[in-house]
Amino acid sequence: MKPFDYRSPADAAEAVRSVAGDPTAVFLGGGTNLVDHLKLGVVEPGHVVGVADLLSAEIEELGEGGLRIGAGVSNSELAADPRVRERFPMLSQALLSGASAQLRNMATVGGNPLQRTRCVYFQDVTTPCNKREPGSGCSALGGWTRNHAILGASEHCIAVHPSDMAVAMAALKARVRVLGPDGDRTIAFVDLHRLPGDTPERDTVLEHGELITAIDLPAQPIARRSAYRKVRDRASYAFALVSVAAALDVADGVVVDARIAFGGVAHAPWRAYRAEEALRGSAAAESSYRAAADAELADARPAEGLDGGNAFKIPLLRRTLTAVLRDLAREDR
Amino acid sequence: MDTEITVQVDGVPRRLTVDTRSTLLDVLRERLAVTSVKKGCDHGQCGACTVLSGGRRVLSCLVLAVTQDGAQVVTAEGLASLAAADDGQLGDDLHPMQRAFIDCDAFQCGYCTPGQVVSAVGMLDEFARGWPSAVTGGTGAPRLDHAEVAERMSGNLCRCGAYVNIVSAVHQAAEASSAQRTAGTESAG
Numbered sequence: 001m002k003p004f005d006y007r008s009p010a011d012a013a014e015a016v017r018s019v020a021g022d023p024t025a026v027f028l029g030g031g032t033n034l035v036d037h038l039k040l041g042v043v044e045p046g047h048v049v050g051v052a053d054l055l056s057a058e059i060e061e062l063g064e065g066g067l068r069i070g071a072g073v074s075n076s077e078l079a080a081d082p083r084v085r086e087r088f089p090m091l092s093q094a095l096l097s098g099a100s101a102q103l104r105n106m107a108t109v110g111g112n113p114l115q116r117t118r119c120v121y122f123q124d125v126t127t128p129c130n131k132r133e134p135g136s137g138c139s140a141l142g143g144w145t146r147n148h149a150i151l152g153a154s155e156h157c158i159a160v161h162p163s164d165m166a167v168a169m170a171a172l173k174a175r176v177r178v179l180g181p182d183g184d185r186t187i188a189f190v191d192l193h194r195l196p197g198d199t200p201e202r203d204t205v206l207e208h209g210e211l212i213t214a215i216d217l218p219a220q221p222i223a224r225r226s227a228y229r230k231v232r233d234r235a236s237y238a239f240a241l242v243s244v245a246a247a248l249d250v251a252d253g254v255v256v257d258a259r260i261a262f263g264g265v266a267h268a269p270w271r272a273y274r275a276e277e278a279l280r281g282s283a284a285a286e287s288s289y290r291a292a293a294d295a296e297l298a299d300a301r302p303a304e305g306l307d308g309g310n311a312f313k314i315p316l317l318r319r320t321l322t323a324v325l326r327d328l329a330r331e332d333r
Numbered sequence: 334m335d336t337e338i339t340v341q342v343d344g345v346p347r348r349l350t351v352d353t354r355s356t357l358l359d360v361l362r363e364r365l366a367v368t369s370v371k372k373g374c375d376h377g378q379c380g381a382c383t384v385l386s387g388g389r390r391v392l393s394c395l396v397l398a399v400t401q402d403g404a405q406v407v408t409a410e411g412l413a414s415l416a417a418a419d420d421g422q423l424g425d426d427l428h429p430m431q432r433a434f435i436d437c438d439a440f441q442c443g444y445c446t447p448g449q450v451v452s453a454v455g456m457l458d459e460f461a462r463g464w465p466s467a468v469t470g471g472t473g474a475p476r477l478d479h480a481e482v483a484e485r486m487s488g489n490l491c492r493c494g495a496y497v498n499i500v501s502a503v504h505q506a507a508e509a510s511s512a513q514r515t516a517g518t519e520s521a522g
Contacts, residue, residue, distance in 0.1 A: 005334050006353040006399045028397070035356065035395045036376050048353070050400055076389075080464040085472045096467040100488020101456065102380060105389040106396070236467065236487035 001038050008050040012179055012213055015051050020181040020209025027051050027211060029111030030074070032103050037116070041125045042132060052108055055213060059083070065219035068177075071110025071212045075165065076101070078109055088217060090226035090245045094168035097230040100237045110212040113166045113176070113192060116203060117159035117267075118239055120144060130156045131200045145305030147239065150313045151266040151297075157200030158303050161193055161268050162239050168228055170269035171245040171261035174217050180210040189215070193268030200267070222249045222257055225331055229324050230263070231316060240264030242317040248284075248328040255279045255288065255329075260296075260321070265313060272296045275321070289325040293318040338402040342367060343411025351398045358382045358393035361408065369409040369447040373490075380489030383448040383455070384408050390455030392488075409447035412454060430454050430506040439502035441493030449489045453503045456485045457510060477507055 009015040019025040024046030028034055031052075037043045056070025059081055067087075069078060078084060079095035099107065121127045121139035128137035140148055140158050148158040166189070174189035192204050206212075226247035232238040243263035249256040258279045260272035275292040282288035297318060302311035339348045340357075342365060351360055358375070361367040361384070373381030375394045382393040385407040393406075412428035430450050433439070440446040460477060468484045469475040482500045491499065 001354045003334050004353055006336060006397070008400075028400070031397060031400070032377060032392075032395050035397060038354070039376065048397070052400070074389075076459070076464065080462070082472065085465065089472075092465065093467070096465060096469075100380065101459065101466075101485055102383055102390050102392045102452065102488045103377060103395075105455075106391050236484055 001041070002044045004038075004045050005047045006050065007047060009054065011054055012051065012211060015049050015054060016179050016181055016209055016211050018047070018049050019211070022047055023208065025049055027111075029055075029071075029108040029114075030106040032099070032107050033111070033115040037123075040123055042116075042123060051110075051211065055108070055110055055211075062216060062219070065221075067217045069109050069215045069217065071108060071214055073109045075099075075104040075107040075109070075112060078165075079104065086224070088168070088172060088223045088226065090223065090228040090247060091165070091168040091172060091217075093228035094164040094230075094243075094245060097228060097240075097243075098164040109165075109215055112163050113169070113189075113212070114204065114206075115163055118162050119148065119159040122159060131159060131196075131203075134199070134201045140305075141303070143305055144307050145303035145310045146307050147241070147264075148303050148305075148310055149266050150300045150302050150310060150317075151262070151270050152195040153267065153301065153303070154196045154198065154200070156198055157196035157267065159196070159200070160264055160266060161203070163269070164228065164230060164240065164243060164263055166193070167243055167261045167263035167269040168245045169215060169217075170271055171226075171247065171259045172217055172220065172223055173259075174215050176212055177214040177216060178206065178210050179213045180207060184213075186216075190269070190271050196267045203267075220247075222247045222259060225249065225328055226259070227324055227328055229320055231320055242313055242320055244317070244320050244324045246321070246324045246328060248279075248325060250284045250329050253284050255282050255284050258292075258325075260292075262296075262317060262321075265300075265317060272321075274298075279325075284329040286322065286326065289322040290318065292325070293321045296321075336399045336402075338399060340398070340401050340403075341405045343406070343408055353397065353399050355398045356394055357384070357386075357396040357398050357401055357406070360398040361393060361406075367408050367410060371444055371447060373445070373448075378490075379445070379448075380452060381445050381448040383452045383489065385451060385455055388455075388458065390452050407451070409450050412450065428454065429509045430457075430502070433502040433505040433509065434499075437498045437502040437505060439495060439498040441491070441495045445489060445491045445493075449486070449491065449499055452486060452489045453499075453506065456482075456503070457507055460485070460507075477504070 026045040055072035057072040230243040247259040262270040275296040278292040278295040371381035373379035
């Protein structure tokens with residue numbers, strides 16, 4: 001690890017000034033991803049600016065059932081909050097399916113969406129990677145692709161975003177409050193992460209020095225009937241092969257509305273707008289759920305690889321979405 | 334680059350100068366000789382380095398020591414009675430969780446054990462607060478069945494495969510502490 005200077009500013013504004021004015025500076029939240037990257041040499045900052053203790057650790061009411069979650073709230077606290085469990089069950093479930101209890105105690109709501117891909121080539125500095133070193137090539141193409149993207153990937157990068165929380169936040173139409181050197185701005189959560197295109201080194205639309213200060217969850221009755229299901233290679237403490245966050249509103253056997261997002265399949269949480277569109281007005285039935293999955297997965301492109309590739313994710317995701325919707329439709333209100 | 338910090342470790346304030354790159358794990362082991370805290374994977378994947386910081390279980394391999402200035406850290410060694418802490422010596426009384434691990438033969442090689450014990454203590458506190466896990470259904474309070482213990486302890490890996498007895502030990506300690514609460518005494522852990 002290269003030497004770095006550590007600062008713990010008095011407030012968020014000072015932290016932003018500190019990082020914005022120094023291209024080699026980074027924010028440190030819970031550290032669960034950044035400290036690992038410091039050890040691996042994935043990032044080599046000159047300055048580390050601790051922010052975990054100076055961001056709000058409160059969950060406030062926004063009115064009509066919405067919530068404002070301070071960026072300093074831990075994943076554990078957010079998952080356990082009774083309001084979140086009741087009003088946004090998919091979010092609590094997504095948080096609890098991520099990492100281990102120790103990591104959830106450390107991880108912060110502001111840092112979680114900014115964690116980086118667990119693509120093994122990104123984490124191995126001895127291999128080419130366009131995300132870590134633009135223009136160096138992509139070692140995942142034709143390599144080990146089990147954990148890689150089937151939607152929205154490019155010839156430059158097939159890595160997936162690892163956060164479970166972010167999938168639920170995208171489905172819930174959350175909004176990200178950001179403090180930058182020029183002041184505040186708010187970004188729709190679904191616009192926070194980028195698809196790789198030809199600049200896979202940029203995970204998000206945030207500029208250097210911009211700090212997430214809170215995430216707002218707008219009131220939305222549909223979210224009360226929602227769930228998150230994660231499929232992985234072991235029962236717990238593993239990243240998603242595929243995951244589904246879904247909310248469903250059914251009346252008289254017909255789907256009135258749906259909110260769906262996928263994890264483990266794209267460079268960003270994947271909002272399944274086509275599936276939602278296919279479901280609206282359809283019978284709350286197995287055939288509708290499969291048709292919705294097919295509509296969304298029509299453009300899926302599996303990656304070939306040394307390990308047999310990841311084409312298995314397409315039927316796996318279709319079955320997972322179908323099962324989640326079936327369970328939600330069955331729930332008594 | 335060096336920074337001075339003060340950390341309370343197992344009830345004893347320790348003032349020291351650390352390189353900003355040092356993890357809490359390395360400071361505990363290499364500087365303070367608290368070798369019960371184990372370095373397993375050193376990348377947040379195994380749980381052997383679990384300690385309590387501010388009462389919460391965390392992975393000391395992913396915590397920069399500079400962020401712990403003023404923190405209260407408890408390791409497996411500190412779970413034992415601190416009755417004799419006046420002279421900096423740990424007491425002989427085992428924590429109920431440590432006693433349960435012995436009673437249930439909940440270790441094989443023992444390398445993961447300190448992390449398991451600390452994690453289990455933190456876990457029972459989280460459970461007592463009503464915190465759910467991924468296997469807790471609905472919005473009610475969880476019940477501490479086998480699935481709950483297994484899920485909540487899944488951040489601590491045991492390569493010997495002693496999970497079965499670890500679950501038994503956690504149950505024994507949970508019963509001991511709930512019996513203690515019922516009896517009106519302060520809960521250990």
